[in-house]
Amino acid sequence: MSVDTGFYFAPLLFAVQIVLALGQNVSNLPSHHWGYKSVIDEIPPTDWQKDFPSCKGKYQSPMAIETSRTTENPSLTQLEFALYGIHPQNDTWVVINNGHAVQFSGVFGSKLPTVQAGGLPASYVFTQFHFHWGSTDSRGSEHSVDGKRYPLELHIVHRKVTEDDLEALTESTGMAVIAILFELTDDKDLAHQHLDAVVQAIQLTTEPNIPKSVRIPSLSLAEFLPSSPAFYRYQGSLTTPPCAEAVEWSIMRQPQKVTEAQLNVFRRLHERNIGNLTIPEDRLVDNFRPLQKPNGRVVSYYSGQTATPNANFATESPIILKSQAPKFAQVRIPAVFALVFLSVIKL
Numbered sequence: 235m236s237v238d239t240g241f242y243f244a245p246l247l248f249a250v251q252i253v254l255a256l257g258q259n260v261s262n263l264p265s266h267h268w269g270y271k272s273v274i275d276e277i278p279p280t281d282w283q284k285d286f287p288s289c290k291g292k293y294q295s296p297m298a299i300e301t302s303r304t305t306e307n308p309s310l311t312q313l314e315f316a317l318y319g320i321h322p323q324n325d326t327w328v329v330i331n332n333g334h335a336v337q338f339s340g341v342f343g344s345k346l347p348t349v350q351a352g353g354l355p356a357s358y359v360f361t362q363f364h365f366h367w368g369s370t371d372s373r374g375s376e377h378s379v380d381g382k383r384y385p386l387e388l389h390i391v392h393r394k395v396t397e398d399d400l401e402a403l404t405e406s407t408g409m410a411v412i413a414i415l416f417e418l419t420d421d422k423d424l425a426h427q428h429l430d431a432v433v434q435a436i437q438l439t440t441e442p443n444i445p446k447s448v449r450i451p452s453l454s455l456a457e458f459l460p461s462s463p464a465f466y467r468y469q470g471s472l473t474t475p476p477c478a479e480a481v482e483w484s485i486m487r488q489p490q491k492v493t494e495a496q497l498n499v500f501r502r503l504h505e506r507n508i509g510n511l512t513i514p515e516d517r518l519v520d521n522f523r524p525l526q527k528p529n530g531r532v533v534s535y536y537s538g539q540t541a542t543p544n545a546n547f548a549t550e551s552p553i554i555l556k557s558q559a560p561k562f563a564q565v566r567i568p569a570v571f572a573l574v575f576l577s578v579i580k581l
């Protein structure tokens with residue numbers, strides 16, 4: 235996962251742009267930035283700790299989940315996704331390829347999507363979601379399950395409701411991230427129903443650090459949730475610098491599905507403003523951190539078997555829901571309409 239990395243990356247990328255405008259070679263870039271490749275102008279994950287000491291901490295992410303070593307934790311309950319069905323103002327999401335991932339955020343007004351319960355010590359408000367993916371179908375996810383790497387992983391990032399972004403990074407339970415794995419399908423009818431609209435938006439952000447406002451009337455966070463409430467839980471870190479050990483991880487056990495064509499849209503994003511994907515360094519792919527050691531941590535799980543019968547997994551707090559009820563009427567709009575309405579407003 236990542237927090238807003240523009241603070242670290244934008245000035246460096248600006249320098250990259252200037253150098254490229256002067257026609258210099260990539261290898262002559264004056265400054266380095268953190269990334270995933272071992273190339274001349276990029277600091278690979280093994281060296282992140284030189285600039286970000288927390289990256290060599292004891293409780294880092296991602297982790298390999300070995301199901302035979304996980305334990306069912308009876309104190310875990312069903313996660314409550316309150317207001318996950320609401321839409322950002324004007325159905326508009328801000329999408330940015332930040333050179334490390336592609337990230338979506340929105341303006342929600344006074345009521346924000348929130349995750350709570352599920353063994354979490356507090357309520358956590360949504361801040362952004364983003365994806366990690368591979369150059370091939372055999373890799374891309376940050377977490378692995380029984381040795382399997384998935385081609386795509388979604389991180390829905392939240393911070394503790396009582397804290398701001400910086401405070402949340404200083405506390406071991408300051409953030410909560412919901413991770414959803416995507417497995418490959420050959421059948422586009424089986425692919426996640428709303429991923430097409432997301433992919434259409436991603437196509438508008440091939441160049442890094444140019445945010446786009448995109449209307450996606452069909453999209454709310456609830457659309458990403460699998461039907462099963464089962465999840466794995468462990469305590470870890472951001473998977474990108476500064477690697478703060480501040481995250482309550484919930485990895486949903488049931489994967490969603492993605493097609494090769496959808497994955498290829500992610501793979502066409504540029505990491506730099508070179509505009510030439512034949513230069514390997516420019517392809518934004520394999521943006522996942524290597525697996526980190528458990529160092530005594532045990533991954534626990536919630537099986538979903540204690541869930542209330544007939545309960546709606548994507549639940550809303552009844553108290554908050556009262557005033558928000560009309561908004562839920564617009565959640566289930568077919569993806570085909572989303573494509574029709576998709577429009578771009580340059581910031």
Ligand SMILES: [Zn+2]
Binds near residue numbers: 365
């Ligand atoms: Zn992430």
